[in-house]
Amino acid sequence: xxxxxHFSKRATLCGSALLLCFSLTANADEIQDINKxxxxxxxxxxxxxxxxxxxxxxxxTQARFLKGLILTEQNKTDEAIRVFSSLTEDYPELPEPYNxxxxxxxxxxxxxxxxxxxxxxxRTHPSYATAHENLGDIYAKMASxxxxxxxxxxxxxxxxxxxxxxIKDLFANSSKTSKSSKAxxxxxxxxxxxxxxxxxxxxxxxxPVAAVAAPAAAPAAPTAMYQATPAxxxxxxxxxxxxxxxAYIDKTVLQSxxxxxxxxxxxxxxxYLAYYAPDFKxxxxxxxxxxxxxxxxxxxxxxxxxxxxxxxxxxxxDDSHASVTFKQNYxxxxxxxxxxxxLSMVKSGDKWLxxxxxxxx
Numbered sequence: 137x138x139x140x141x142h143f144s145k146r147a148t149l150c151g152s153a154l155l156l157c158f159s160l161t162a163n164a165d166e167i168q169d170i171n172k173x174x175x176x177x178x179x180x181x182x183x184x185x186x187x188x189x190x191x192x193x194x195x196x197t198q199a200r201f202l203k204g205l206i207l208t209e210q211n212k213t214d215e216a217i218r219v220f221s222s223l224t225e226d227y228p229e230l231p232e233p234y235n236x237x238x239x240x241x242x243x244x245x246x247x248x249x250x251x252x253x254x255x256x257x258x259r260t261h262p263s264y265a266t267a268h269e270n271l272g273d274i275y276a277k278m279a280s281x282x283x284x285x286x287x288x289x290x291x292x293x294x295x296x297x298x299x300x301x302x303i304k305d306l307f308a309n310s311s312k313t314s315k316s317s318k319a320x321x322x323x324x325x326x327x328x329x330x331x332x333x334x335x336x337x338x339x340x341x342x343x344p345v346a347a348v349a350a351p352a353a354a355p356a357a358p359t360a361m362y363q364a365t366p367a368x369x370x371x372x373x374x375x376x377x378x379x380x381x382x383a384y385i386d387k388t389v390l391q392s393x394x395x396x397x398x399x400x401x402x403x404x405x406x407x408y409l410a411y412y413a414p415d416f417k418x419x420x421x422x423x424x425x426x427x428x429x430x431x432x433x434x435x436x437x438x439x440x441x442x443x444x445x446x447x448x449x450x451x452x453x454d455d456s457h458a459s460v461t462f463k464q465n466y467x468x469x470x471x472x473x474x475x476x477x478x479l480s481m482v483k484s485g486d487k488w489l490x491x492x493x494x495x496x497x
Contacts, residue, residue: 438468
């Protein structure tokens, strides 16, 4: 049995139990029926049903996630990527869509993108072991490619030969032990999953995972394992895309801004205030405690709040400073306003915090 057949069988086994751990809503019967079709291998019928369901409930998180799984099973990688990317934009606090994106990118050989997606998953959920393991595999895959290129330039480099052999041996051993890993992951489907943040409607709970293989970009490179929801290997590998430090900062800054807006929209005052740096410059020079008290009152008073962000542009100043300009659409039970806003951001640990907030007059 070759390694791709091996991973396909593992994906099939784990996929049959994948969605059992979702917290089902009042529309549970329809979701369950679609899931049964997927488990039975009737992907076309499952996709038709989920599209019909989403026509009336386009924001349903479970249905959108399920559609991503169906498209992945159908090897419609680009469409699946669009579905999971949309979920990360609407619910940036959920780690699973990021993890699935990483698997799909890895299947295309886009390891830089896979790496960034996994880092985002870990940032939203630091204890997400699957994402940590996948990130290790991505690093190993990228290292194997670098070692292989080095050997193409200098075949006599024994140190590089040894390092490449160690990585190959690592994945060979992982393949040999896959049977026990498969049983463990299948059993995990029967245990309750950790609930997703309460602010997300119909949020997807942490799901058990199956292993898929990413095709090697070079013949000498080992095939890495990536833990994810069921997916099939891509038909061909694409060249890794360029990912500059600036591009990564852009993404992480926007992630923080989206999370800040999400906390505001869910009226999570504590979470909202946590996105302001200790040296935040208050708008009118008032004390930090007075400003926080005012913000607490303004966020708590309305019955509902929705904060939308559009046209965001990031300007990177250096590795720890950036600014982001966007149009903010604020709607509450008693107010509806839009206007431009600029946030000065500073990096604190692995988070980007707001140092100054300026609204267009």
